[in-house]
Amino acid sequence: MPPEGANAGLTDQLSGTRFTEVRWVEEVDSTNRALAEEARSGVEGPVVLVADHQTAGRGRRDRTWLAPPSAGLLVSVLVTPAVDRSVLPLVTVAAGVATLEAVEELTDLVPDLKWPNDVIVEDRKLAGVLAEGLDRSVVVGVGTNVDWPEELPDEIADTAVALNHLGQRVDRAELLVIYLRRLHHWLGVLEAGHSDQLVDELRRRCVTLGQDVVAHTESGDIHGTARDVDDRGELLVDTGAGVEVISAADVIHVR
Numbered sequence: 001m002p003p004e005g006a007n008a009g010l011t012d013q014l015s016g017t018r019f020t021e022v023r024w025v026e027e028v029d030s031t032n033r034a035l036a037e038e039a040r041s042g043v044e045g046p047v048v049l050v051a052d053h054q055t056a057g058r059g060r061r062d063r064t065w066l067a068p069p070s071a072g073l074l075v076s077v078l079v080t081p082a083v084d085r086s087v088l089p090l091v092t093v094a095a096g097v098a099t100l101e102a103v104e105e106l107t108d109l110v111p112d113l114k115w116p117n118d119v120i121v122e123d124r125k126l127a128g129v130l131a132e133g134l135d136r137s138v139v140v141g142v143g144t145n146v147d148w149p150e151e152l153p154d155e156i157a158d159t160a161v162a163l164n165h166l167g168q169r170v171d172r173a174e175l176l177v178i179y180l181r182r183l184h185h186w187l188g189v190l191e192a193g194h195s196d197q198l199v200d201e202l203r204r205r206c207v208t209l210g211q212d213v214v215a216h217t218e219s220g221d222i223h224g225t226a227r228d229v230d231d232r233g234e235l236l237v238d239t240g241a242g243v244e245v246i247s248a249a250d251v252i253h254v255r
Ligand code: BTN
Pocket: 029, 030, 031, 032, 033, 054, 056, 057, 058, 059, 060, 061, 063, 065, 073, 074, 075, 076, 118, 127, 128, 129, 130, 141, 142, 143, 144
């Protein structure tokens, strides 16, 4: 169940931010899907939807996002930021950075970002971000592994980690509040026309930069060295024959 009185308490703690409408439900198919449907019907947000459990949680590249009930913070936000369309992809970066900052604030951990937006600790994925754009609105969803059983499902046993596995006890509602406060901050930075500040933060936090990588894109694999990100947060990979600009991919760090 959602924490007792959570919705009311959350509203108080989020005063001063744009996130005054927070819904915390026990179960939904996917918080991203539900808010994307609202966006299609004309809702501009900001709306926040949190679920204890998703029956069809969505991951990137049509994968499923797995989490037993109450094991993760599963949150989507529908926003229509006052920014140029070209800046909208950076809302996803804002969500990744905000997640990392929230984890950092509540734990002893110093997580990294793996491009595009995975929050990782010790090479394992702690949180993932999935954004879906609709005209000028964005639905950005984050799943953070907070309190999982000791044994992870086979599909993610070698790649994922949860905060409790790292000795960190974190309250999901507290994590949510800090995440939304930081997301509010970064959206404000974008709206003020300072997207370079967020891109600099991505550069500072992104462990992919400087690494030899294989980027699995829709149109094939790209091998090379990840040199930088551009002003939209796209990854610049030096293949030896030129620089490829990658906007979406699964990236493997080769070294
Ligand atoms: C990834 O593949 O790394 C992205 C995972 C995103 C999962 C979150 S959980 C809350 C929101 N609702 C969804 O269906 N997916 C995102």
